[in-house]
Amino acid sequence: MSVAEAVGRLGAWTGLPLDQLDPERERPYWIATSQLPGIGPVAIARMLARAGSLRAAWQGGLVEQAAAELPADVRDLAAQHVRFLRQRGVPRAAAELVARGRPHGIRPLTALDEDYPPSLRHLDPRPAVLWAAGDPTAWQTTTVAVVGTRRPSGYGRAAAEEIGDELARAGVTVISGLAVGVDAVAHTAAVAAGGRSVAVLPSPIDRIYPPANRDLAHRLRDAGALLTEVPPGRRIGRPDFARRNRIIAGMAEAVVVVEAPDRSGALLTAAAAIELGRELFAVPGPMDAVTSRGTNRLIADHAATLVTSPAALLHLIGLRRSGFTVSVRTLSEAEGLVLGRLLQRSGSIEELADRTALPTSMLAAALTMLEARGLVAAYAGATFHPTLAARRSGWPKGSARTASALAGSA
Amino acid sequence: MLAETMSASIRGVEAVPVRVEVDVAFGLPGLTIVGLAGSAIQEARERVRSAVRNSGFEVPARRITVNLAPADLPKEGTAYDLAIGVAMLAASGQLEADLAHTALLGELALDGSLRPVAGTLALVAAARDAGHRAAVVAQGDVVEAAAVPGIAVHGARSLGDAVAHLAGVRPLAAATRTPLPPWSLPEATVDLRDVIGQGVGRRALEIALAGGHNLALVGPPGVGKTLLLSSVPGLLPPLDDDEAIEVSRIYSIAGLVDRQVPLTRVRPVRAPHHTTSTQALVGGGERIRPGEASLAHRGALVLDELLQFRTDSLDALRQPLESGQVTIARVEGALRLPARFMLLAAFNPCPCGWLNARSRACACDPASVQRYDRRLSGPLRDRIDLWVMMEEPRRVVTDAEAEDSAVVASRIGVAWDRQHDRQGAPNGTLGPDALGAERGFGPDAIRSLTRLGRVLRLSPRRAHRAAWVARTIADLQGSPGVSPVHVEEALHYRPPVPA
Numbered sequence: 025m026s027v028a029e030a031v032g033r034l035g036a037w038t039g040l041p042l043d044q045l046d047p048e049r050e051r052p053y054w055i056a057t058s059q060l061p062g063i064g065p066v067a068i069a070r071m072l073a074r075a076g077s078l079r080a081a082w083q084g085g086l087v088e089q090a091a092a093e094l095p096a097d098v099r100d101l102a103a104q105h106v107r108f109l110r111q112r113g114v115p116r117a118a119a120e121l122v123a124r125g126r127p128h129g130i131r132p133l134t135a136l137d138e139d140y141p142p143s144l145r146h147l148d149p150r151p152a153v154l155w156a157a158g159d160p161t162a163w164q165t166t167t168v169a170v171v172g173t174r175r176p177s178g179y180g181r182a183a184a185e186e187i188g189d190e191l192a193r194a195g196v197t198v199i200s201g202l203a204v205g206v207d208a209v210a211h212t213a214a215v216a217a218g219g220r221s222v223a224v225l226p227s228p229i230d231r232i233y234p235p236a237n238r239d240l241a242h243r244l245r246d247a248g249a250l251l252t253e254v255p256p257g258r259r260i261g262r263p264d265f266a267r268r269n270r271i272i273a274g275m276a277e278a279v280v281v282v283e284a285p286d287r288s289g290a291l292l293t294a295a296a297a298i299e300l301g302r303e304l305f306a307v308p309g310p311m312d313a314v315t316s317r318g319t320n321r322l323i324a325d326h327a328a329t330l331v332t333s334p335a336a337l338l339h340l341i342g343l344r345r346s347g348f349t350v351s352v353r354t355l356s357e358a359e360g361l362v363l364g365r366l367l368q369r370s371g372s373i374e375e376l377a378d379r380t381a382l383p384t385s386m387l388a389a390a391l392t393m394l395e396a397r398g399l400v401a402a403y404a405g406a407t408f409h410p411t412l413a414a415r416r417s418g419w420p421k422g423s424a425r426t427a428s429a430l431a432g433s434a
Numbered sequence: 435m436l437a438e439t440m441s442a443s444i445r446g447v448e449a450v451p452v453r454v455e456v457d458v459a460f461g462l463p464g465l466t467i468v469g470l471a472g473s474a475i476q477e478a479r480e481r482v483r484s485a486v487r488n489s490g491f492e493v494p495a496r497r498i499t500v501n502l503a504p505a506d507l508p509k510e511g512t513a514y515d516l517a518i519g520v521a522m523l524a525a526s527g528q529l530e531a532d533l534a535h536t537a538l539l540g541e542l543a544l545d546g547s548l549r550p551v552a553g554t555l556a557l558v559a560a561a562r563d564a565g566h567r568a569a570v571v572a573q574g575d576v577v578e579a580a581a582v583p584g585i586a587v588h589g590a591r592s593l594g595d596a597v598a599h600l601a602g603v604r605p606l607a608a609a610t611r612t613p614l615p616p617w618s619l620p621e622a623t624v625d626l627r628d629v630i631g632q633g634v635g636r637r638a639l640e641i642a643l644a645g646g647h648n649l650a651l652v653g654p655p656g657v658g659k660t661l662l663l664s665s666v667p668g669l670l671p672p673l674d675d676d677e678a679i680e681v682s683r684i685y686s687i688a689g690l691v692d693r694q695v696p697l698t699r700v701r702p703v704r705a706p707h708h709t710t711s712t713q714a715l716v717g718g719g720e721r722i723r724p725g726e727a728s729l730a731h732r733g734a735l736v737l738d739e740l741l742q743f744r745t746d747s748l749d750a751l752r753q754p755l756e757s758g759q760v761t762i763a764r765v766e767g768a769l770r771l772p773a774r775f776m777l778l779a780a781f782n783p784c785p786c787g788w789l790n791a792r793s794r795a796c797a798c799d800p801a802s803v804q805r806y807d808r809r810l811s812g813p814l815r816d817r818i819d820l821w822v823m824m825e826e827p828r829r830v831v832t833d834a835e836a837e838d839s840a841v842v843a844s845r846i847g848v849a850w851d852r853q854h855d856r857q858g859a860p861n862g863t864l865g866p867d868a869l870g871a872e873r874g875f876g877p878d879a880i881r882s883l884t885r886l887g888r889v890l891r892l893s894p895r896r897a898h899r900a901a902w903v904a905r906t907i908a909d910l911q912g913s914p915g916v917s918p919v920h921v922e923e924a925l926h927y928r929p930p931v932p933a
Contacts, residue, residue, distance in 0.1 A: 389919050404930035
């Protein structure tokens, strides 16, 4: 028994001689095996180690044996599935499943396929079969995952948007989970910047979860890809977020947690990133912001590197920002003052009143104009944030105007 | 023998004159009341019979028929007791008097004494409008009845008093006209001085009150939304003479008026709790009563926790917000209740209240936030002119420089006068057709509104509401024309676009 075989018996993928297998001949058997309840990547690795290929595992009766070794609660179900597949014929059953996904542009990707994400090839265990729609080259480049809470603050939205945009402009493929909140903002920003983005779903691609982001998913199929472990047509009970999060972390070379309160699902992705040895970054928040408590803790525990700015993030992962600025049309004095203050630090109109000494009425008018110009956004909250366009504008260009002079001219 | 007396009946918040005809004829002794009389009137038989007997008169042992005309108008209440009693006496020859010009309004007690009724103010006004020269009311109703000019009001303590007066035996003196009381600041209201921070909230409230605009304060619990709204009674200008009578009439019908001080100059502020039924909110019921919306007529309807109100209640508010009145459709025809109020609402941004807050995490899942958001229908959302996203104040003590209510109230009062002089109505009640140069909307303001409306993707309705808010901002500043900066500030208070 070789070392690889011995390791393989334990269920490890590393060292398995996968490159000797024929992807085309193996594919139906991989698809069929990955459908079996209770048979996960570890059990598949064991079969590969013993039989050399899954086709051989089916021909040699190893699959029945693997099913019989399962815990009592899934043993019968798995055995029933194996019997069913045998009756129907494995190649035919697999072809039917593939045909089911075809109208939706869904293709299977086995761990033997060339299009299988390269960063997942080093994962152990790794998903035996993935289902993909869209551009299979989307992950053949630098990939960074951007994740965070489903309920971001305005600050979190602004940060996710900036980071998604900055990464996409630098040619990075932005990976995320298509959840509402930070995920959706990051995907959207990357696509809007003309970049590529990949969503790893907890659901089949023909049953997008969450349904609210169905439109976004369609856009991602055209400007990136959708990826999932769940075969087409499967009715899902509880979406399997933990496995999905592990794939997100595995797909990416670096993971950025934008905003996460305590016990956020994004922290599970962060934990997976640490386990898989991916670089982990976190966007800091104010110490009194509950929505940033999880990210702040990652930084405090030295688990994640603090992101000081989107440009700094690019620098840390070895990329440079692309040159890009927008010109600011002529701003009034009050607008310029308010924008300058917001670029220093986001704030509500109450805070701006303290920081600029301008009357509320004048601030309200100035903020309307800045919002209309796309330089400031409030994201339905009380706090106003400078937008990407504002950060790229190069404002204030040294034009220091004093608040008192303005207040006097009012 | 036949006799006829005059009375009046409440219908919605109006009163209509009613003739009471009594016929005493041979037949089996009995008393029948016809003319769509409700149950309280059917019981009048017993009250009138006892009262007549106990006042020393005789109930004729004949067949007595009472008809309330117009016979097709449903009638309710106890105000006809006196008219029925007197007509019965006249029909049976126990009283000889001219009864054609005096309205008789009052409920009879079994001992013959006269009791006050709800809606006296409206009833007496209807009698005057029907051409009656005098009215006899219960002594307890005299002050309220005498608030109506142009009709002599006589207060009677009992049926006996009323009969003696009508027969000319013991005439009752006409009551002196009840004066409009001077305006005084309503008691127990919060002064703006005691509100911590919330500069935007204060500003938006001032604009809303100054122009009669609808306002929504959105923010987490405890930031001062309720406190801010509690300051409203101390900020509103007094009612003028016509408004005072109009408002008092509604309160009289609702039975909410102080019979000794029937008129008030204090602009109504109604703040019903969110468990209030739809009927109580907009009016209705088998016997139609004005709801909170009508009680807030010419004033403010404060709805704290707006989204906790029943959704059908919120829908029912659309009509008064749009047309200034509530229409209640009945088999006998539609009834209109006046309900021109400004809506001042406050609510949390999500079910738990902490969405987008700094100090606490929101515990709602996104779907439930969406569901919560949808409770406020588009049309209702569209009718709220000013939106303020409030946040937790940074300070815990009040600002020594904070303006007090008196200062703000005087600015609001001046702005009201300007609007009244210019167009005779608050800005918030005017439609898009009134946006013209004569109201101060120059080409600059219109251009600014059009351009910003396009960029910020405002609906045409939203844009024209914002125009009137801008007009109010200019009025507060004392500016005859609306300038772009007024438009820009007005647009700051547009509704948030859900993220």
